[in-house]
Amino acid sequence: MTKPKNIDVLKQLENLFDYLFSIGQIVAVVSRSQENAEKFAATFDIPKSYSSYEKFAADADIKIVYIGSAYTEHVRLSIQMLNAGKHVLCEKPLADTLKDVKLVHNLAWEKQLFFMEVCRINKNVALPIYAACVRNEKITTKTTQDRIKEEIISKNIGEPQMVSARFFLNFNYCERIKTQIRAGMLLDAGIYTVQFACLVYGEYPVSVKAVGEVVQSGHDIDGCIILSYSKGQKACLMYSSNVKSNTNCASIHSTKGSIELKDHFWCPEEVILSTGKETNKIPVGPVPFNYPNSGGLCYEAEEVRKCINSGKTEYAHYSHKDSEMVHKIMENVAKQIGRKLPYEK
Amino acid sequence: MTKPKNIDVLKQLENLFDYLFSIGQIVAVVSRSQENAEKFAATFDIPKSYSSYEKFAADADIKIVYIGSAYTEHVRLSIQMLNAGKHVLCEKPLADTLKDVKLVHNLAWEKQLFFMEVCRINKNVALPIYAACVRNEKITTKTTQDRIKEEIISKNIGEPQMVSARFFLNFNYCERIKTQIRAGMLLDAGIYTVQFACLVYGEYPVSVKAVGEVVQSGHDIDGCIILSYSKGQKACLMYSSNVKSNTNCASIHSTKGSIELKDHFWCPEEVILSTGKETNKIPVGPVPFNYPNSGGLCYEAEEVRKCINSGKTEYAHYSHKDSEMVHKIMENVAKQIGRKLPYEK
Structure with missing residues (x-):
């Protein structure tokens, strides 16, 4: 077998930023602090850095913006970037109210620009198919969402009859909310479990029952x-900021079998499908991820x-x-x- | 090392009925049908068989009765046997109302007889301890309940912050309820998940939220x-008669770690504790179990x-x-x- 021509692309998959550069150019980074922007740009070899969101938005080289700011800025920045004619991928949660989510979606639709709230798309690499792809000199593996x-x-x-998903963290949330802008655990972690149930059932539930602890600051x-x-199907979702666990799985329990996304289910390295186990290739970064x-x-x-x-x-x-x-x-x-x-209107 | 004297007892652990005979004598079996009673007695080498519950209750050789009838007979038979001076272990669900459960408990207390509704006690055999026990020529392993x-x-x-448990079966419940006396899935399977949450938290919850499908017959x-x-702790429990799954696990998610009872959690062969994995020895029977x-x-x-x-x-x-x-x-x-x-009063 001769060496596939696209072996470099496969190699780049091992590094997130190499990959991003391989599919386009990271043009610029913006932060309220020029120092932070420059530091980030230097670390990741990004040509331009801005401390002005206006100047950043006016940069004609930028086609799409990834917004990873404090969540309270998501709506404002999304609107600013869409109005400047940029496509937008916004970190979750886009907003803490449905009204604000719709506001941004409507603007994106009006401008005919791509907009998506992050939903952790993952590639599901079926190993035999993967090998076949290498031989075919192209990558045709599917996302986990596609496979499900x-x-x-x-x-x-x-x-599908029952869906379960859990997202447990142990990171002293009650201390963090004193110094950080946090959206509460429902919007920080629970959102992934809700996204998963929605992916499976694809409709609004007929009933929603929930419990949650709300602390003095108003955060859950x-x-x-x-x-x-x-049709009587159900989902049972759990999330907590006060649990140490390495069993953050999601599963779909059906009349003839199950699908299981292993820990961490929102970015799993292993998925059990009806056809057997499939493993995901998770690229590393040039520096450790948070x-x-x-x-x-x-x-x-x-x-x-x-x-x-393709003009979508x-x-x-994960449509609007x-x-x-x-x-x-x-x-x-x-x-x-x-x-x-504290930041809700 | 010399051969332990109690090696026969250890061997008997491999067979349920051998074990039952080793700790006492199975005296008699009773069924509405004399033919069924005799067949059962012959299969398991039980000396006496009855088709009259009155005569069975009057047999002075019988000290304790295990009631495994249709659930609708549990209360009546428990009362009959307690009144006849027998200790009772009754299959779950004891009853479909709390009132009836209390009725039986009060009678047992009054008569100062042992009474328990089945709760699937399982031995948790810590392997190193187990080996030590063999050397000590006695079995001192603990139940899963003890270890938890x-x-x-x-x-x-x-x-503990979050408990999860699921019990999924796929056995055409809607057909079964046409010909069998069934108690609905909450009392048939959900009870194990509720028992598990109660074992962990040991108090009545401040809030209970539930959903469930009820079919025309009235069964869930x-x-x-x-x-x-x-204290804000929670439990998320799931059960279904229409799911094929081999992931019927239960887990306790806590601030510093987790405990997991693997499938089937109500009689697990494997338990993950803070100290590591422990395996259970599950005896077989002389005939296949249902x-x-x-x-x-x-x-x-x-x-x-x-x-x-010990007079308890x-x-x-799993007290009253x-x-x-x-x-x-x-x-x-x-x-x-x-x-x-259909049978509720």
Whole structure:
């Protein structure tokens, strides 16, 4: 077998930033602090750095902006960048109200620009297919979202009946909220579990029941949610800031079998499908990431690139409608548990 | 090392009925049908068989009765046997109302006889300890319930914050309820998940939220329950009659670590504790069991024997109060989901 021509692309998959550079150019970084912007640019070899969001938005070289600021700035910055004609991938949570989520979506639609709230797209590398791809000299592996949807549509596992997902962290949330702008655990971690249930069932639940602890600041620090759907299907979701666990799995339990996304389910290295175990390749970064398996974000970048190149303004597996469904559920939960974030309008 | 004297007892642990005979004598079996009683007696080498519950109750050789009838007979038979001066181990669910559960408990207390609703006590064989026991020529291994309580009290895993448990079956419940007397999935399977939460938290929850499908006959066929406790701890429980799964696990997620009871959690062969993995020895029977790992019931028999021999009328880890707590929660759930069993008064 001769060496595949695209072996470099495969190699680049091992490094998030190499990969980002391989599919486009990282043009500029912006921060309120010029010092921070320059430091970031130097670390990741980015040509331009800004401390003015206006000047950044006016840079004609920039086609798409990834917003990873404090969550309270997500809506304002999304609007600013969309108004400047940029496509936007915004870190979750886009907003703490459904109203604000819709505001941004409507603007993106009006401007016919790509917009997506981050939903942790991951590549699901089926090993035999992967080997075949190398031989075919192209990468055709699918995202985890694609594979799950395929499994559900094919009815290989029968009809999904129960979904479970849990996201536990142990990072002293009550201390963090004193110095950091945090959105509460529902919006910080619970959102992934809600996104997962929505991916599986694809409709708004007929019933939402939730509990959660709300501390004096108004932040919620944990929660459990039960969602019930039109055909009697259910989802049981759990999240906490005060649990040490390495079993943050998500699973779909169906009439003929199960699908399981192993810890960390939002960026899993292992997925159990009806066809057996599949493993994910998670790229590393040039410096350590703040959160586990963040290198997997390259797959999100790749999907966004494909959408933009093909003129799509939304991602099929996490459309504006999907994102709004997730936020509508979370708004319902927030109301039930009495959450009132310090920054909520 | 010389061969331990009690090696036969260890060997007997491999067979449920050998074990039962080793700790006492199975005296008699009773069934409405003389033919069935005789067949059962012949299969398991039991000296006497009855088709009259009155004559069975009058047999002075019988000290303790295990009631494994249709659940609708549990209360009536428990009362009959207690009134005849027998200790009783009754299959779950003891009853479909808390009122009936209390009725039986009060009678047992009045008569000062041992009474327990089955709660699947399992032996947790810590392998190094087990080896040591063989050398010490006695079996001192602990039940899973003991080990979990020890872990919680020792705070090895910190403070429990979240409990999860799921019990999924795929056995065409909607067909079965047409010909069999069934108690609905909450009382058939959900009870184990509720028992588990009660074992961990040991108090009545401050909030119970539940959903469940109720079919035309009035039976519930699945459900999800969230329990919230006084210090903000929570439990998320799931059960279904329509799911094929081999991931029926239960876990305790705490501030410093987790405990996990692997599939099938109510009779696990593997438990992950703070100290590592421990494996259970599940005895087989002389004929195949109807349900997985039923050989583990020998451990329940052993605990009951120890209680009776030491003059106790309740089992410490599943007292009458504990059983009533479980039924009180289930009564709350049944009301929320609108269950109405055909046999409920």
